[in-house]
Amino acid sequence: MRFVVFVKQVPDTTLIEVDENGNLRRAGVPSILDPCSEHAMETALGLRSEGDVVTAVTMGPPQAESALRRCLEIGADEAFLLSDRAFAGADVRATARALSAFVERFAGDATLLLFGRQASDGDTGQVPAEVAEMLGREQFCYSTKVERAGDAFRCTQDYGDEIRVCSVPSGSVVSVSEGDVNRRLPSIERFMAVRNMTVTVLGRIDLGLGNFSVGMNGSRTRIVESRNVRSVRSGTVIDGSDPVGAAAHLREVL
Amino acid sequence: MGCESCTDGSCQSEEKGGLPPGMLQRYRLGVDRSDGFLVWIETERDAEGNIRVCDHVKELLGKIRQMDGGRSRVWGVIFGHLELKPLYPELYAHGVDTLYEVHDRVLSTFHPEAYADNLAQIIVRTEPAVVLFGATPRGRELAPRVAARLDAGLTADCTELALSDRDLLMTRPAFGGNVMATIRCTSFPQMATVRPGVFPVPEPFREGKGTVIYWQSTCRILKDIISSEIKRDSGEDITKARILISLGAGVKRESISVAESLARKLGGTVSCSRKLVEKGWFNQSRQVGQSGKTVAPDLYLAFGISGAVQHLAGIGLAGRVIAINRDANAGISEVADEIVVGDANAILRELERSL
Numbered sequence: 001m002r003f004v005v006f007v008k009q010v011p012d013t014t015l016i017e018v019d020e021n022g023n024l025r026r027a028g029v030p031s032i033l034d035p036c037s038e039h040a041m042e043t044a045l046g047l048r049s050e051g052d053v054v055t056a057v058t059m060g061p062p063q064a065e066s067a068l069r070r071c072l073e074i075g076a077d078e079a080f081l082l083s084d085r086a087f088a089g090a091d092v093r094a095t096a097r098a099l100s101a102f103v104e105r106f107a108g109d110a111t112l113l114l115f116g117r118q119a120s121d122g123d124t125g126q127v128p129a130e131v132a133e134m135l136g137r138e139q140f141c142y143s144t145k146v147e148r149a150g151d152a153f154r155c156t157q158d159y160g161d162e163i164r165v166c167s168v169p170s171g172s173v174v175s176v177s178e179g180d181v182n183r184r185l186p187s188i189e190r191f192m193a194v195r196n197m198t199v200t201v202l203g204r205i206d207l208g209l210g211n212f213s214v215g216m217n218g219s220r221t222r223i224v225e226s227r228n229v230r231s232v233r234s235g236t237v238i239d240g241s242d243p244v245g246a247a248a249h250l251r252e253v254l
Numbered sequence: 255m256g257c258e259s260c261t262d263g264s265c266q267s268e269e270k271g272g273l274p275p276g277m278l279q280r281y282r283l284g285v286d287r288s289d290g291f292l293v294w295i296e297t298e299r300d301a302e303g304n305i306r307v308c309d310h311v312k313e314l315l316g317k318i319r320q321m322d323g324g325r326s327r328v329w330g331v332i333f334g335h336l337e338l339k340p341l342y343p344e345l346y347a348h349g350v351d352t353l354y355e356v357h358d359r360v361l362s363t364f365h366p367e368a369y370a371d372n373l374a375q376i377i378v379r380t381e382p383a384v385v386l387f388g389a390t391p392r393g394r395e396l397a398p399r400v401a402a403r404l405d406a407g408l409t410a411d412c413t414e415l416a417l418s419d420r421d422l423l424m425t426r427p428a429f430g431g432n433v434m435a436t437i438r439c440t441s442f443p444q445m446a447t448v449r450p451g452v453f454p455v456p457e458p459f460r461e462g463k464g465t466v467i468y469w470q471s472t473c474r475i476l477k478d479i480i481s482s483e484i485k486r487d488s489g490e491d492i493t494k495a496r497i498l499i500s501l502g503a504g505v506k507r508e509s510i511s512v513a514e515s516l517a518r519k520l521g522g523t524v525s526c527s528r529k530l531v532e533k534g535w536f537n538q539s540r541q542v543g544q545s546g547k548t549v550a551p552d553l554y555l556a557f558g559i560s561g562a563v564q565h566l567a568g569i570g571l572a573g574r575v576i577a578i579n580r581d582a583n584a585g586i587s588e589v590a591d592e593i594v595v596g597d598a599n600a601i602l603r604e605l606e607r608s609l
Contacts, residue, residue, distance in 0.1 A: 092398065092408055118545075124410035126398040129366070133402035138475065139366055141395040154480065159364075159391045160539060161298065164482040219440070220407030224423060226435040237582050240596025246578070247604035249594070253576065254520065254553075 001052045001111040003044040005076070006099060006127075007037035008119045009060055009067035033067045036116025038074070040176045043146050044114050045075045047153070053077045055107060059087060059098055065199050072194045073186040080106065084203040086215045094218035096130035101207040103135055111170050112153065117142065117177035125175065132173035140168055144178045289420070290327035291318045292382035292443070294373065295345065295353075296390060297334065299484065305337050307344060309455050309494075310388035314448060315349040316456030318386075321417045327351050329380050331373055333361040343462030350464055354380075357468040360476060364392055370399035371473035377404060382443050384422050389447040397447045407439030409446045413548070413571075422446065427567055449548050451493040452571065492540060497522030498551040498572075500542055502565075503529040504558020504579065504598050510535060513557070516606040525549065527559050543568040558598035561586025578602070 011029045033041075044054045056071035058064050059082040068079040082098055090098065103113065113132075118125030125141070132139035145156040146168070153168040158177065168174065204214055211217060240246035293315060296308045311330075318328060330350040332338055338355060345353060356372045377385060377400070385400070387393035389411045401408035413434075414425035422444045425436045439445065492498060497520050499513050510524070517524045526536045528543055542549050544564040550571035557578050559565060566589050569575060577590040578598045587593050594601065 092410075093401065093405070096398075096402060125394060126401075126408060126410050129395055129398035130402040133370065133399045138477070139395065139399065141366075142391055160485070162482060162484050165480040167478040167480055169478075220401075220405070221409055221437050221439050224436045224438050226428070226433050228433055236592045237587075238592060238594045240578065240594035240601055243597060243600035243604040244608075246594050246596050246601045247608050250555075250576070250578075250601070250605050251608060253574075253592075 001049075002055065002107065002109060003047060003052065003112050003114060004055045004057060004103065004107045004110040005037070005040050005044045005071070005114045006116075006131075007041065007056055007058045007067055007071055008034045008116070009058060009064040010034045010119050031063065031066065033070045034116055034119045036118060036177070037067075038116070039178060040114040040116045041071055041074050041076065043143075043174075043176045044112070047112070047146060047148060048075075049148075055080065055110075057082065057099070057102060057107075059083070059090075059095060062201075065201075068199050069194060072197055072199075073190055075186070075190070079197070079199045081199050081201045082203075082207065083201055084214070086204045086211060086217075089216035089219065090214065091219035091221045092124070092126045092130055093220045094214050094216075096127050096134055097213050097218055098204075098207060098209065099127065100131050100134040101209050102202065103131070105207060106202075112146075112168070113137070113171075113173045114146075115173070115175040117175050128173050128175040135173070138169060138172045140166060140172060140174045142177050143174050144176075146174055146176070290329065290380070290382045291384045291386065292329040292331065292377060292380060293318070293350070293385075294387050294393065294396065295330045295332040295341075295350075296388055296393060297332065297338070297341070305334070305341070307341055308388060308390070308450070310390065310448070310450035312348050312455050313450070313453040314386050314388065315345075317415060317448075317453045319349050319456070319459070321415065324349070326383075329354060329376075329382060331356065331376055333358070333369060333372070335359045335362055337362070342464070342466060344458065346462040346464035347458035347460055348456065349459070352380075353464060353466045354469050355466055356471050358471045361471060363479065363482070365476050366392075366395050366399055367475040367477075368471060368473040369396055370403060371475070372469060372471050373400045374403040376469060377443060383420055385443045385445045387445075387447045389449045393447050397445060401445050404443065404445075405441070406443050406445050407441055409437045409439070412446045412448045413452045415446065415448065427570070451548060451550055492523050492525045492542065493547050493549055495523035495525075495549070495551050497553045498525045498542075498549055498555065499523070500525045500527065500554060500556050500559060501530060501536075502527040502557065502559030504560070505602065506599050507535060509557070509599050509602050512603050512606050516602065516609070519606070519609045522551075522553075527565050528562075556586055556590070557602050559586050560584045561589070 009031050012032045054076045056068055056076040056079045115128040129139050140155050142157050143155045144158045147154050155168050156165050295311050297305050298308050300306050328349050328351050330353045333356045354376050387397040409424040412424045412426045416423040423436055424446045425434055428435045499517050499522055513524050525542045526540050530536050531538050531541045544567045548568050552573040554569055554572040554575045561584055575590045576592045577586040578594045578601050582593055582595045
């Protein structure tokens with residue numbers, strides 16, 4: 001069996017600071033493997049048994065290799081980086097196009113295609129369903145648990161008001177929203193072994209994609225404007241060292 | 255087999271890509287003729303098990319009417335069977351002109367592949383300029399599937415919509431709510447999912463009259479559902495609360511019952527930050543923020559919440575924000591109208607007692 005995990009590299013949003021003008025200080029913020037992607041990796045590794053292969057894939061600039069290295073450290077067997085200047089500025093549709101082209105060319109036999117539910121840098125979790133449709137596969141979003149059921153799989157989906165369990169046919173797209181918090185840490189031997197592993201870089205030509213199906217040209221949305229909206233409110237500071245007085249003050253506000 | 259509504263077998267709708275009966279030519283999308291709005295009508299079951307239209311659908315219909323003054327056509331697409339009949343007048347009264355009902359008992363439950371297949375066919379048939387979904391878990395699963403089928407642009411999680419001629423300008427928060435990006439689709443139909451609760455729920459504005467068209471589903475891809483359990487959340491919906499008492503990592507576990515009692519006295523609801531969901535003290539349905547819910551209360555009382563950007567993204571629509579915190583310079587101070595510097599637990603207890 002082969003599990004393909006699609007991951008994303010994101011800036012560490014917990015470290016992003018805002019300067020006095022409300023602009024984001026993005027410079028110098030380290031990039032990390034997105035936490036939801038990590039959950040997807042963990043799910044794939046949990047499903048793996050003897051002889052199975054876990055493949056990590058990401059699309060991004062050359063620096064995104066570090067996210068794939070992290071995946072290899074956690075336990076992936078191979079890693080692919082889809083990187084090309086032509087991929088820049090891709091929206092949901094163009095991203096999904098490149099990822100599905102990868103699956104068609106390099107991972108058509110994949111047993112499961114796993115995604116994180118959504119990336120923490122403001123991405124929206126729409127890519128998995130678009131990939132599923134482009135490949136004509138079934139989709140299982142908001143999965144909290146994926147388990148083996150004989151040769152097939154079974155996943156638990158949480159829709160907020162309903163929890164349902166579905167059987168998952170081979171080749172389906174699964175987006176994972178929760179992972180095991182108490183996961184094991186990669187061993188030192190693994191760290192050393194990963195240094196000798198290669199990350200395969202694939203460009204637009206390798207995926208057999210035309211110039212007009214990827215990146216900016218392949219996108220169906222354009223950003224018209226973006227503005228900072230950090231609203232500065234009056235922000236009166238009130239001393240609340242005396243709970244009784246503070247409570248009395250709040251009661252007046254109510 | 256053929257189409258079940260035709261007996262002589264002349265109808266080819268079983269065949270993929272075949273035309274519906276009576277249709278001479280398949281309309282092309284992306285041409286100037288495209289006009290009007292199409293909305294997926296999501297339904298839910300209330301506490302008694304009766305089916306009802308979700309509030310965000312009415313919000314969308316109200317917003318459409320406000321944007322174009324009721325000039326363009328509005329289509330609704332609803333999935334289910336006979337149980338939907340009582341909903342028609344309400345939908346017409348809120349602005350649906352033509353309602354497509356995908357009439358299939360099986361589709362009373364959510365099957366994303368079959369829903370997307372039927373929606374795409376109806377969109378090709380009706381040629382709307384704009385297709386809107388609520389950004390609920392199901393809407394967010396369904397919309398990209400439809401968009402990929404139609405090769406259309408999709409903007410997720412919009413908080414504001416505006417019309418410029420035939421173009422829809424969609425505004426959504428990015429980077430944890432620090433940036434609002436306005437996005438335009440470059441092709442038709444223009445698709446968006448819109449966060450529930452950002453527009454007011456309108457009153458019905460006309461007598462309930464309209465047309466319903468029954469649509470036969472031809473999609474055979476159905477999920478194999480082993481079990482399904484409806485969650486009955488004990489608490490109220492935090493997105494609809496007028497007063498929210500929100501707890502963060504700075505409060506102790508004992509304070510939760512105090513906050514709940516305070517909420518009862520004030521007629522409010524208790525919500526929380528992500529940290530408390532991670533600790534397992536609260537269900538995720540109570541979480542405010544980017545990975546939780548966007549709330550719009552008149553008054554937001556933040557007890558012991560430091561205010562990470564992801565949390566602040568969820569309270570941008572709140573009327574008045576009062577933070578009760580040890581640290582006057584915590585992240586929440588950037589959006590708070592008032593910061594009470596002190597022990598959140600003690601003030602919470604004192605406030606509860608004094609009311």
